Amino acid sequence: MNLSMLKPGERGTITKIGALGPLKRRLMDMGVLVGEDVKVEKVAPLGDPIEVTIKHYNLSLRKKEAEGISVEVAK
Amino acid sequence: MSAESISEVMRDPVRPAAASLSEEKRTITVAVAGNPNSGKSTLINAIAGTRLHVGNWPGVTVEKKEALFEYEVKLIKLVDLPGTYSLSPYTQEEIITRDYLVHEMPDVIIDVMDATNLERNLYLTVQLLELDIPVIMALNMYDEAEKKGYTIDSNMMEEMLGVKIVPTIATRKAGLHDLLKAVVKLVDDPSSHHPKKLNYGEDIESAVSAVEKQLKDSYPSLAEKYPLRWLAFKFMEEDEHVQSELKISGDVLLIEDAVRHLKKAHEEDMESIMADARYAQAAGLTREVLKRPELRKTDLTEKIDRIALNRFLGIPLFLAAMWFMFKLTFDVSKPLGDWMNALTFGPFKRWAEALVGLIHAPAWMSSLVTDGVIAGVGSVLVFVPVIFAMMFFITFLEGSGYMARAAFVMDRAMHSIGLHGKSFIPMLLGFGCNVPAIYATRTLENQRDKALTALLIPLMSCGARLPVYVVFIGAFFPAYAGTVLWSLYVMGIALAIVMGLIFKRTLFKGEAPMFIMELPPYRLPSFKSLMIHTWEKGKHFLIKAGTYILAVSILVWFLLNLPWGVESKKDSYLGQVGQVVAPVLKPLGFGSWEAASSLMAGVIAKEIVVGTMGEIYVKKTGEEQSAVKPAFTADLIEIGTSFTTALRNSAENVFSTFGISSLSTKEDEKRSGLKSVLRTTFTPLSAYAFIVFVLLYMPCVVVAIAMRQEFGTWKWFGISFAYQMALAWLMAFVIYQGGTLLGIGG
The missing domain is CATH 3.40.50.300 (P-loop containing nucleotide triphosphate hydrolases)
Known part of the structure; x- marks a missing residue:
């Protein structure tokens, strides 16, 4: 399961960041870390990008960027 | 506290x-x-x-x-x-x-x-x-x-x-x-000041002190110049910038050893290990000092975003907001710009003439001052209100947090042609004027996004091209005015999409920049901050761009008027160059020196194409000079009253909701002389090819200067110039030759 598959309102915990290089570093700089809780808030009107909350703030990223972030969905 | x-x-x-x-x-x-x-x-x-x-x-x-x-x-x-x-x-x-x-x-x-x-x-x-x-x-x-x-x-x-x-x-x-x-x-x-040393965990700390020691022993001069602990971290992270700057690479040191050990233990790359360790510090501190309320209230930002980013309402609301911004930027600034223009070519010009007359300067000098310098100053001043207005709105959009939402809403559409969600606003501004549009690309953080957006902006048909369309449409297609005009705007957008796709695969090959962007809470930007920002940007434009524009205006004056005393424009330098260039335009249906010279004069601002054509094709009839020259005091009063009128018009335009004033076709009645001459030298087909050429050929010099200023290099203007010239020629060629083959309008 990866972050791009979550529906608005669903939460999960990050288990792995598969991205590489600058993308990975940028994600980590923004607080997207393994073990972090993440919630998908919205999907943009045209279907991409998505908005998530992480570390109590709102972050938007493209689905393609979210694909590399593995999550375990919270029940 | x-x-x-x-x-x-x-x-x-x-x-x-x-x-x-x-x-x-x-x-x-x-x-x-x-x-x-x-x-x-x-x-x-x-x-x-x-x-x-x-x-x-x-x-x-x-x-x-x-x-x-x-x-x-x-x-x-x-x-x-x-x-x-x-x-x-x-x-x-x-x-x-x-x-x-x-x-x-x-x-x-x-x-x-x-x-x-x-x-x-x-x-x-x-x-x-x-x-x-x-x-x-x-x-x-x-x-x-x-x-x-x-x-x-x-x-x-x-x-x-x-x-x-x-x-x-x-x-x-x-x-x-x-x-x-x-x-x-x-x-x-x-x-x-005695900051605590943050402890990143035992294994990292022991590795970093080993590296620190190594650095100190092997490169004592470096250790003096740079903060040692920081330097050690950078080496461990295999930071390419630091490595190349200091010309030593990680593998000559014991660093490799220390790093390998850490990597193995964490099953991660070094940068990630460090990011984790730093965030662990930040998280630990936050846990200790910050208490959040147990029940989170829905805040204003969430409430606004429920509507602003709504699946169905998001796009219409965004487009409505953009429509208002566009209208405010151009309609509010237009009366003021017109006022500045009238001021320059009215009183300023008269005063300059009077001054030059006083010192009995030769005719060429008086022409240089009034048609070269004053005209140049005028073309700078005309831009001032629109630049200020645009800077104000862009700063407001950024400061309020809506810019990030605009990018969020539009990214999917813009990304498909290799652009960023934030590219939409500069592109939209392009329809008013390409110059503020180029400056608006500064909202894009990534250099690639910024450059690609700036390259495509000139394909958005700006307000200055409209007078050219209007004259030609009035002369050749009065019955289909709307359709023909519409076709030009659509063609510009369609070609921007095509060029975007081409650039994405050629000039900007490789991974598209990432989008990852914070959606900050909505905030009302402070008025003072807005004003300071707007003022500083506007001033920057005035000083930097102003100098260039002035220089170019004077250069064009030389081209148009030298050698001094030529009877016909044909013998001026501009006319001479026009004669050389004309054959190149022959296959496009307008291979006359008149057309070529007008197009060249149009690089100052595309609407000048019409003015130059008027000068070249139509012999001056009415002596405008004969008008009574008002007295100095009358001039001053006129400046004051016209300014209040301009201000009032600006204010009125804030409230008027329909119709872009810059799209009005009021000019239709004028220039009937030019139109009848045009009908003898152009066919409807070559006329259409000509206005397509005007739509696409090189951006005006002010855009060139804006690109130079925004990118610090002429490179992007060079590319823009080259591809637009090629595109303009190709499109006009296809239209004219294709049309001739099909027997349309020949």
């Missing part, structure tokens, strides 16, 4: 640096760092106000703000660093910030923190502390944090970090005195 207790409001916080200040007095350099959206700009504006000097960082086009002022008999130099989330060397902003801090070694860093977003802001703080430069934290937006029900134990935080923390509310100028006092105190008594 509560927000109310940060009551010390700064009235006039700082005085400008006195010229008499003695030389030996040392200037305290204070670098201001912080996350984007932390209120850093507002804080700096509140402290330094109009004393801010805006420029660019050397070699790049990221804005650099500086201010020099006196505070408590100290001379303080404030340097605003670009907003960054981290010091990783991936974005231009991060590289600038890092290079400045490491090389210039300011006396103090003020770290501006968004108190409502403590943990992520602390991540930067942790990295700043690695640099061994004294840090003072401004815990900004303290009121907002309280409103959210947060309590922050800043005393405990001070103790844990060993760093002075000053709560501030920059929008209300609260806490700024304390902040500057803390700076002065720290500089007077460096011993009062």
Whole structure:
């Protein structure tokens, strides 16, 4: 399961960041870390990008960027 | 501490640096760092106000703000660093910030923190502390944090970090005195500053001390020049910038050993291990000092976003907002621009003529002054209102937080042609005028996104091209005016999509820049901040672009009027060049020197094509000169009344909701003489090919200058020039030759 598959309102915990290089570093700089809780808030009107909350703030990223972030969905 | 207790409001916080200040007095350099959206700009504006000097960082086009002022008999130099989330060397902003801090070694860093977003802001703080430069934290937006029900134990935080923390509310100028006092105190008594060394965990710490020792032994000169612990971390992270700058690579050291060990233990790359360790510090601190209310209230931002980013309403609302912004930018500024234009070509020109007459200057000089210099000044002034208006709205959109939403809503559509969500606004502005549109690309952080957007903007048919269309449509297609006009706009957009796709696969091959972007809370930007920003940008344009535009205007005057005394425009340099170029345009259906010369004159501004055609094709009939020249005082009164009219028209345009005034076809009645001549030299087919050529051929010189200013190089204008010339020729060729083959309009 990866972050791009979550529906608005669903939460999960990050288990792995598969991205590489600058993308990975940028994600980590923004607080997207393994073990972090993440919630998908919205999907943009045209279907991409998505908005998530992480570390109590709102972050938007493209689905393609979210694909590399593995999550375990919270029940 | 509560927000109310940060009551010390700064009235006039700082005085400008006195010229008499003695030389030996040392200037305290204070670098201001912080996350984007932390209120850093507002804080700096509140402290330094109009004393801010805006420029660019050397070699790049990221804005650099500086201010020099006196505070408590100290001379303080404030340097605003670009907003960054981290010091990783991936974005231009991060590289600038890092290079400045490491090389210039300011006396103090003020770290501006968004108190409502403590943990992520602390991540930067942790990295700043690695640099061994004294840090003072401004815990900004303290009121907002309280409103959210947060309590922050800043005393405990001070103790844990060993760093002075000053709560501030920059929008209300609260806490700024304390902040500057803390700076002065720290500089007077460096011993009062004893930051705690942050412990990144046993394995990292032992590795870093091994590397530190290694560096110190092998490169003692480096160890003196750079903060050792920071340097060690950078080597461990295999930071390419540091490695290439210092010309030593990681593998000659024992570093490899230390790193391999860590990597194996964590099953991660070094950069990730470090990011994790730093965030662990930030998270640990936050846990200790911050208490959030158990029940989270829905805040205003969430409420607005439920509507603004709604699946169905998001796009219509966005388009409506853009429509208003477009209208406000161009309709409000238009009467003022027209007023400035009338002022230049009316009173200013008359006064200049009178002056030149007084000194009995030769005719060529009087022409140079009035048609060259004054006309040049006029073409600069015309842009001033629109540039100011655009800067104001863009700053408002960014400061309010809506810019990020605009990008969020539009990204899918723009990304499909290789652009970024934020590209939409500059492109849209392009329909009004390409010049502010080019300046608006500064909202794009990534250089690739910015360049691609700027390359496509000239394909958006601007207001200056309209008069050309109007004359030709009036002469050849009066029955289908709407359709023909529409076809030109659509063609521009369609070609922008095609060119976007081509550029994406050629010039900008490779991974598209990432989107990852914070959606900051909605905030009302402070009026003062807005005004300072708008003013600084506008001033920048006036000075920098103004000089270039003036020079080009004078050059064109030479081309048009020299050799002095030629009877026919055909013999002027412009006409001569036109004759040389004409054969190239022959296959397009308009291979006359008249057409070629008009197109060349149009590089000043495309509407000049019409004016030049008027001059070349139609012999001057009515002597405009014969009009009675008003007296000086009458001129002054006229300036005053016309200005009030212009202001009133601007204000009225704020409220008028329908129709872009710049799209009116009022000019239709005029230029009937030109139209009848055009009908004898053009066919409807070649006329259409001609206006398509006008739509597409090189952007005007002001756009060229704007591109040069925004990118610091002529490169992008060069590319723009080349591809647009080729595209214009090709499209006109296809239309004319194809049409002729099919027997249309021949």
